[in-house]
Amino acid sequence: MTAADGMTGADAVTGADAVTAAGGVTAADGRPGRGDVLLGARGVAVYFPVGSQFAARARHEERLLRAVDGVDLEVGRGEALALVGESGSGKSTLALALAGLCPADSGEISLDGKTLPARRSNADRRRIQMVFQDPYSSLNPRMTIGGVLRELLRVHHVVPRNQVAEESKRLLTLVGLPAEAVSAYPRQFSGGQRQRVAIARALALRPDVLIADEPVSALDVSVQATILNLLASLRSELGLSLLLISHNLAVVRHLCDRVAVMYLGRIVEVAPTEELFGAPRHPYTRGLLAAIPRLARNDLDTGAPAISGDPPSPLRIPSGYRFRTRCPIAQQRCAEEDPALGADAAAPGHLAACHFAFVPAPPAATGLARTGDQA
Amino acid sequence: MTAAPGPAPGGTVPGQGTPTGTVLEVRDLHVRIASRQGTVRAVDGVSFDVAAGEALGLVGESGSGKSMTLRAVLGVLPAEARVTSGEILLDGVNLVAQTQHELNRIRGTKMSMIFQEPMSALNPVMRVGLQIAEGPQVHLGFGRARAAERALELMRRVGIPDPERRFRAYPHEFSGGMRQRVMIAIALSCDPEIILCDEPTTALDVTIQDQILRLLARLCSESGVSLVFVTHDLPVVAQICQRVAVMYGGQLVERGAVADVLLDPRHPYTRGLVRSAPDFDYVRESLVPIPGAPPSLITPPSGCRFHPRCEFAEEDCRVSETPLRLLPGGRATACLHYERCLEAVAADRAQG
Numbered sequence: 001m002t003a004a005d006g007m008t009g010a011d012a013v014t015g016a017d018a019v020t021a022a023g024g025v026t027a028a029d030g031r032p033g034r035g036d037v038l039l040g041a042r043g044v045a046v047y048f049p050v051g052s053q054f055a056a057r058a059r060h061e062e063r064l065l066r067a068v069d070g071v072d073l074e075v076g077r078g079e080a081l082a083l084v085g086e087s088g089s090g091k092s093t094l095a096l097a098l099a100g101l102c103p104a105d106s107g108e109i110s111l112d113g114k115t116l117p118a119r120r121s122n123a124d125r126r127r128i129q130m131v132f133q134d135p136y137s138s139l140n141p142r143m144t145i146g147g148v149l150r151e152l153l154r155v156h157h158v159v160p161r162n163q164v165a166e167e168s169k170r171l172l173t174l175v176g177l178p179a180e181a182v183s184a185y186p187r188q189f190s191g192g193q194r195q196r197v198a199i200a201r202a203l204a205l206r207p208d209v210l211i212a213d214e215p216v217s218a219l220d221v222s223v224q225a226t227i228l229n230l231l232a233s234l235r236s237e238l239g240l241s242l243l244l245i246s247h248n249l250a251v252v253r254h255l256c257d258r259v260a261v262m263y264l265g266r267i268v269e270v271a272p273t274e275e276l277f278g279a280p281r282h283p284y285t286r287g288l289l290a291a292i293p294r295l296a297r298n299d300l301d302t303g304a305p306a307i308s309g310d311p312p313s314p315l316r317i318p319s320g321y322r323f324r325t326r327c328p329i330a331q332q333r334c335a336e337e338d339p340a341l342g343a344d345a346a347a348p349g350h351l352a353a354c355h356f357a358f359v360p361a362p363p364a365a366t367g368l369a370r371t372g373d374q375a
Numbered sequence: 376m377t378a379a380p381g382p383a384p385g386g387t388v389p390g391q392g393t394p395t396g397t398v399l400e401v402r403d404l405h406v407r408i409a410s411r412q413g414t415v416r417a418v419d420g421v422s423f424d425v426a427a428g429e430a431l432g433l434v435g436e437s438g439s440g441k442s443m444t445l446r447a448v449l450g451v452l453p454a455e456a457r458v459t460s461g462e463i464l465l466d467g468v469n470l471v472a473q474t475q476h477e478l479n480r481i482r483g484t485k486m487s488m489i490f491q492e493p494m495s496a497l498n499p500v501m502r503v504g505l506q507i508a509e510g511p512q513v514h515l516g517f518g519r520a521r522a523a524e525r526a527l528e529l530m531r532r533v534g535i536p537d538p539e540r541r542f543r544a545y546p547h548e549f550s551g552g553m554r555q556r557v558m559i560a561i562a563l564s565c566d567p568e569i570i571l572c573d574e575p576t577t578a579l580d581v582t583i584q585d586q587i588l589r590l591l592a593r594l595c596s597e598s599g600v601s602l603v604f605v606t607h608d609l610p611v612v613a614q615i616c617q618r619v620a621v622m623y624g625g626q627l628v629e630r631g632a633v634a635d636v637l638l639d640p641r642h643p644y645t646r647g648l649v650r651s652a653p654d655f656d657y658v659r660e661s662l663v664p665i666p667g668a669p670p671s672l673i674t675p676p677s678g679c680r681f682h683p684r685c686e687f688a689e690e691d692c693r694v695s696e697t698p699l700r701l702l703p704g705g706r707a708t709a710c711l712h713y714e715r716c717l718e719a720v721a722a723d724r725a726q727g
Contacts (some may be wrong), residue, residue, distance in 0.1 A: 032471060086580040086581075086582060086583075190668065220436045220437055220607065221436060221607055221609075221651060221652050221671075222436060222647065222648065222651045222664055222665040223664070224651070224652070224653075224662075225651035225652070225653075225662035225663065225664035225665075226664040228653065228662055229661050229662055229664065232661065247580065247581060248653070249581070249655055250652070250653040250654055250655040251653050253653070253655060253658055254653040254658055254662070287582060288581065288582060288681060290585070291581045291582045291584065291585035292610070292655050293582060293584070293585075293588070293608070293610035293611045293613065293614045293656075294610055294613065294614075294656055295609060295610050295613050295637055295638065295649070295654055295656070295657060296613070296634075296638060304589075305582070305584075305585050305586040305589050306582060306585050307582040307588065310550045310553065310583070311554055343399055355516070
């Protein structure tokens with residue numbers, strides 16, 4: 001739906017202009033124009049069957065874990081988009097689906113306007129690469145760094161065979177490691193250096209999109225900065241599109257142009273970073289922002305937690321609107337109707353899925369919200 | 376039960392908690408760990424104290440010795456590690472000199488701990504209600520019924536919904552946040568004077584972290600219990616603690632009120648930590664990492680342990696020992712040239 005509204009034929013022209021003019025960031029309204037959408041997802045859903053399907057059928061119930069439940073998302077060329085949300089919100093599963101590492105049950109994923117088939121060709125796979133959270137388990141301990149890179153470069157014919165060794169060294173220098181690292185094993189590196197190796201491995205295939213799933217959360221604070229700076233500089237040097245998955249909103253604010261907030265398998269709000277953090281429209285986003293501990297603020301004594309309770313299980317998603325069980329402004333209507341991701345005419349780049357996102361907030365909660373903690 | 380009111384309501388606001396006395400005093404603590412590569416000087420001359428009703432943050436990167444310090448205080452060091460010198464005084468009693476039997480008694484009634492990963496700290500095959508009731512039964516001599524009643528009351532206090540039903544549940548049936556609430560209930564079960572927290576919210580989502588921090592802050596100001604809060608997350612420390620001690624390479628490098636230390640550091644390492652972490656309220660052009668890597672604790676650098684990574688280091692930093700020196704305003708720093716750090720902080724601020 002995000003592609004459908006407000007983007008008719010006329011936009012195709014302006015969109016194409018935006019690519020050349022703005023270095024491919026985003027169009028004026030904050031949403032990538034049609035021309036510069038690089039990676040698109042439409043109605044993507046990933047379900048996992050859980051437990052005995054036979055027993056479930058006998059009891060006439062559905063045992064499906066709805067990890068990703070209908071997501072529309074667009075990543076512009078050269079854009080850095082952040083995907084944030086609590087654990088279990090489906091952000092990692094969505095990333096795997098986009099990278100083609102986990103088949104989507106429905107919906108379609110397109111790259112450069114071309115719909116990708118369920119079984120992707122090597123050429124398509126090359127264009128979307130991933131960096132994982134834990135650099136200790138995502139590198140083969142029995143292979144040297146050079147071995148990892150050479151294998152990739154050969155299999156995908158990235159460079160002619162006689163240049164493979166040279167290219168591996170170039171990649172390592174690109175991510176700030178010494179060229180001699182080719183003959184070292186992962187165990188000889190610290191966490192931050194391993195994450196550099198993981199980034200070099202992703203870049204070896206010269207991708208258009210780099211998906212980084214919590215790339216710094218396993219690292220120490222002082223090392224995190226070096227990796228974040230590296231991602232920022234690679235993005236501007238290579239013109240990469242970046243999809244950054246993180247639960248750390250400070251990291252996101254630092255690195256990304258736009259932010260998509262996920263809750264229980266759906267995207268509940270998408271907007272340019274400063275707009276989302278400055279004027280959040282969705283009650284969940286407001287709660288997330290209020291929950292961030294700040295260096296220069298201490299207000300634990302005042303008031304209730306920003307969001308009470310735990311997220312519901314993705315096996316039993318609440319009826320109507322899925323956030324209503326924890327929403328401070330939930331109304332009767334929210335139990336019945338599932339709001340679509342929509343925007344205000346004034347700011348078409350700021351989408352939110354809430355009945356009250358763009359109308360004045362309702363008077364008071366009707367008690368539908370379950371209060372988990374009386375502070 | 377905990378009828379004793381906190382020293383001052385709202386004791387989590389810096390400067391507002393009026394300390395009535397010192398609960399925990401650590402004096403020149405040294406912990407050594409034997410390893411194949413040599414002796415690791417994990418904690419090297421650490422001193423701090425915690426006043427009644429106060430929350431002290433202990434921050435540092437992994438390997439800085441913050442968790443080892445906490446484990447030494449509780450007396451649960453790993454087998455290879457030993458306290459080689461120093462004193463740990465809890466209400467004036469030196470814990471280092473106590474027998475195992477004595478320690479067990481003290482641990483139950485005066486001191487308790489909340490761990491990072493509640494799933495591995497809780498007994499997976501024991502109903503949570505019984506786990507909460509166990510402390511009062513063993514240490515306070517409560518009968519089974521009375522202990523169960525106490526457990527229910529604690530579960531209500533820490534915000535576990537439907538406690539009567541949840542009493543009979545097992546840890547795996549709880550979410551991460553709820554498990555941490557169970558841990559807090561266990562920690563509170565014998566009315567301790569001090570609770571030691573080892574990264575209690577690191578494994579939690581930010582919304583759940585917010586709930587747990589608020590709960591801890593409320594419980595502390597209600598019951599006047601002191602906290603030692605070990606974490607690497609500076610904003611979390613800013614939220615819950617009044618005072619903070621920064622550790623580097625097994626030593627304390629800076630100590631003081633939270634707002635002073637984090638917003639106006641007097642040690643280059645603290646400044647580096649603050650500048651390298653992305654801050655939500657203040658977006659910089661680029662983050663400034665601390666160059667180099669943390670020191671080896673088997674062969675630590677001479678003099679100030681931070682000198683190889685410090686931009687202000689001079690010759691004397693390489694040779695002379697750097698004990699904490701007191702500064703005005705109840706602060707202390709280990710930096711020999713803290714004036715230069717002060718200037719740099721002022722310059723950082725002028726830049727925006």
